Structures are given as C-alpha cells and as structure tokens.
Amino acid sequence: MLRSVASLPLPGSVQARLRNQGFVYCEDLCSEKGYDSEGEKVMKQLGIDERLASLTYVPPTKSALDVWHDECLSPRIVTFSKAVDDMLDGGIAVGEITELCGAPGSGKTQISLQMCVDVQIPRSFGGLSGEALFIDTESGFTPDRLKEIAEACVDHCQLVALHQNEQDMGQQIEKFTVDTIMQGLYYTATHDYVELVAAIYSIKEFLQQKRQVRLVVVDSVAFPFRSGILNSLQRTRALCDIMQELKMVAMRYNVAVLVTNQLTTKVGPANESRLVPALGDSFGHYSSQRLMLGCLQRECYAAVLFKSVRRKQSSAKFQKEASSMKQADLRVMVKRAFKSVCTSTIVVFPNPLCPIPSTLSAVKTPEDTEEDL
C-alpha cells in the first residue's frame, strides 16, 4: 500500500515543499531498491534523509500465539511450597509485579527472603541461576535468617544432586554455596519514602551493570508511605510513579518484581469492617498477581490468590518448617524453610468477591476500626 507523505510526522513547511515538487507518497521518495536519485536530492536538501527510515519504520508484530508461547516458556521462580507454586502456575513470573499482602507475622518477609535464595538455584536444578536485589524499608531483613534459608536450600540441592547423579548438577552444585548466595543478593535499606523512591529510580542503572539480576524485592512498599507525612493525593501520585517504574523495569529487563504490602481495616457502608490491602484501591491496579497471606495457627500459613491475570481465585496452605527431618532439635529447625505438607488442600473459594476467611486476620482485635485514607 502506498503511504502518503502527509501521514509522516514532518513540519508543514517540509510537507508543502515535498508536495510542490510532486512527491505524494513515501514510495516516491524511496523505492525498494534504495533511494530514488531525485528523491534523495530533495531529502538531503530538507535534511530528512536519515530520518525517513525511522519515520517509516513499522514495529514488528507478534501474534497472540507467539505471546502465549513466550509466556509458557518464561521462567518461574519457585517458592518451594507446592501448593503456592501450583496456585501461581509454577512460581513467581518474571516480567511481572507480584504483590504479597498480609498482616504482621503472616510470612511476607519470609517468602521474600526465600525467593531471593530460590532465584539463585542453578539452571540444571530448574532454577534461574540469577541474582536478586532486596530493598528493605521495614528493617525486617536479617542476614542470619537469610543464611538459614540459604543453608536449607543448598542442602536440598545437594540431596537432589546426589540422587540424580548428573554431571551438570555435580558441577553446578559446587558453585552453589551459602557464600555465593550471600554474594548474589544485593541489599539496600531505605529510611523514608524519598529514599525508597530514589532506590527504585536507581534500579534501572543497576540492572544495566548487573544483568544477572532476575528478581527485585521491595519489602515493604507500604511502610514508608504510611508512616510518612504525605497527604493522600501526594501519596497516590508518588506510588503510581514508582509502581509504573517498577513495571517498566520488570518488562524491559525481564525481572520478577515482588512487593509486599500491609493490611488495613476498611469500614463498609453498613459499618462492618473488613481487612483489605493497604495503600488504597488504585494501588491494586499495578500488580499482576496479588497474594494475600495469613497465619492460620502456629507454623501453618495460608495464601489466597486475590488477583491474577491468569488464574481464578484460590487459596493454599503452606508451612514454614525444616527442610530435613534429620535434626532432632525441632525448635531450631521450625522456621528453616518453606515446605508444603498439604499439597491437596487448594481450596477454591466459590465467590470471587468472598471476604477473607476470618482465620486469616491473625492480629485483628475489636479495636480495629481505623480506616485507610
């Protein structure tokens, strides 16, 4: 099809001159073999000869089938909890924002740390051989806990390598140690919302240097904005800006972004209160997957898939416990690693708008009536 010169984003004066000289279509200016000699001369005169190629550039198209293939092949970061992995189609997806929300003590930081370790599992074990970036706003990060999770993960991989007895695995397991995991996790602590914003705007440049990074964790995105002195308008705007930036980072660098969020009580029209993720309704638009966590009882946790672009709402139970049963001292090993015990307890809640099971509201007390603005 012939493309009219008028459709090119050129100044009116340039277009008028082209028209006057008889160039009506782009194809008049350049043929498939190359530039038309006359056209070339005119374009040189007008100073658009180099720009024409970019002006007439059509972005390549991708069919839905291609996109689907890509999505199927896109790597997942496993959570090591079968039930949660199943719920998320095999783990946390790269190129997307996944949000974890939950009451204090529901395991948000634990899952975040676990993911930082899991993303580093070597390729031959089904991992990503990646690195991770952790932005800590709540002072919940402790190297001791990371070390514990890393030890459990390395032990697990060594066990797998022993049973599989493959050469690839044997080679890679030697390079997969607690030290390399600690080395492969980048950390920064932010103390207020300006620093958090600064940290998020620094990610892009950091990722250009460290191409290995496949996971960015912000734990939590809610804390600095809720304790800060911003009014709700400023807060919403700043949040939209950083979530947009995170989304861009996730897509351009193909990394998984994991953000954690707190819960708040919302009072309904009939004066009934329920627990909802904090930071307002607009925040929910940015994450592709929204997972609500809760503590059912000691060491038994539940996850509800609140929002997903792929899956219907479902829930799963998972457990923080020891990775191996060899140690006798149960007390030490309780929190060693996440491991699913109830793989068959994926309960699908019938109503997509169902309230969170009351058992999930671990710390809710009668005094909870504050409303988030």
Add this chain to the structure above:
Amino acid sequence: MASPDILDLPEKVRENLEKAGWVSSNSILMSSDHELRKLGNLTKEECELVRTRAAQSVLASGFISVTEAVCSLKEKWQRLSVGCSKLDRFLRGGVGVQGITEIAGESGSGKTQLCLQMALTVQYPVTYGGLSGGAVYICTEDAFPSRRLQELFCCFPPTFSEAQTNMNFGDSIFIEHIGDVESLKQCLLVRLPQLLTQRKVKLVVVDSIAGLFRSDYDPGDAVNRAKDLQVVGGQLHKLAEQFHLAVICVNQVTNVAGKKNNETQQQPVAALGLAWANMVTTRLQLCRTAHTVPDPHQPDHTVCVRTLQVVFAPNLPSDSCHFIVTKAGVFGIN
C-alpha cells in the same frame, strides 16, 4: 539535600531546573515525568538523567551485596542481651537493634521487669552482650519503679575482667514521665533526638505505648489514633535506624474470642490493633501460667512460671519458652 549543582549535570539542564525552582534532589524525585519535561523544559533523555543523578545523591550507599553489607553494616544487626543466657539463646542473641520490639502481656506478666533488666545489660560492653550505651526509659502508666531498679543494681554487679568495675548503672538511665500523646510526640520528635546526639544511648523503652493510646481517644476517633500511632512508630523506627538503638515498646493485651479445637476461648492479643501491629518488627508476648517452681534464692518460697512467646519476628520461629522472675531478675528455665 543536594542542590542540582552537585549532580554533575550539563549546564543547560541545570539552568532549566533552577529556573523551574527545583533546588533539591528530593523535590526532583517527587515530581512526575510530565512536570519535569513541561516546567523544566527537558527532553526525555535529560529527564531520565536528572532522575538518576538525583536518586544517586539521595541513596548514596547504593546497592551492595549482602556479604559486603554484613561487614560494613555490622552495627545494624547487633543484638542486645536480655541478661539471661537461656533467654538469649531462645531469642538468638537477644533483642534486635533495628525496628521496634514489642513486649506485650497482661498486667503482672513481667514486662517491666524484662525492660528494667535490659536497661542494665545495655550498659555492658559489646563482648558481654551489651551495647555499652545508656538507656532512656519513658514511663506513661506508673511511676518509674526505682526501688526495683536499685534492687537489680545489686544483682547485676558489673564485674568484668577488664578494669571496668566501678561502672555506675544509675548514671546513664534517663527517665521521663509522660501523660498524653501530644507530649509523647513532642518528646520523641524534639527532645529525644537532642539527647541521643549528646549522650551515648543505645536503648529506648516506652512503658507503655498502650497506656496513652487506649485512653486518649474517643472510640469513634480511630482514624486520628491510627495516624498518631504511625507518626510515633515511624519516628521510633527512624531513631533506631539513625542511632542504632534497640527500641522496646511495652503493650497491653485485649481478650479476643478465638477458636481452639472447636471451642470458643478467650485469647489475649496485643492491644492497639492492626495500625500499630504494622509498625512492629518483633512481637513478644508474656503470660503467667498456673505452675510454680521453688525460688532459687529463697528455697521456702515459690515463684510463678511465665511464658515468653514469639508472636512474630523476621528472624525467629514462632515458639515459646518459660521463665521466672525472682529477686535477682528475669531468668529462663527449662
């Protein structure tokens, strides 16, 4: 707060920024792309450059690997001994120096005892589990139990192998009585930072946070209460981070009807609701049990066995252990 001058930007960009009134990195970071381009008359690339430079100047430390962080930020992950080796082992070294540690429990469960004891251990040298700094004790409920503190002075003799025998515990415990939320805010936002810059203080105890916030507000005024809690909690977090303090907040409990084995039971849960719980890093809960054991110091007396439960913590499993309170302080038992 850096001005655009030190951001190492091209002359033209800097002039544009100054003309539009952006003089600090903070204000650049908090404005949208659209504003920067329109008011600052910048191109998309320049805009990105300004953003990146502003972000770098605010976040000077950048991203470092955890291996490096463990070395360079060692102070951040220190722990303060609670003064008993059994309890320390249970808490993996004691109470963390980052964030807020909350001790909740019904009245008489030993919350104040534990805090008083830490006001002493914080003055121990680092090699003995302390932080070799003073303590600030903010009382909101009762008068400060000075007699009990004097009693503890005798039981925690500062006997170290080094020549530090004449350490006087009382000299570096600063006590403040506060009666309402406004004064607490004023104390935390203005007076405490001043004290912290002048004296080496490594522990701040607020005994109790619930006393003020449960009484000062009308039942319908929950929104303001939540906001005030966030200001107080945020400030405590900030001070902890800035001065590497251990911050301990004592909290009361409320009874909530909970279900256990299909029976409705009254369960004590820390007060102040979700707004406060979101600010807490580590929550410990104390309670008394019906059991008694003989007092190790006075064999003819018995003392009540209490439990210390980790409700949530980033680095501890949810678990519980037993302890007793005697004349000589708080001790863990098997």
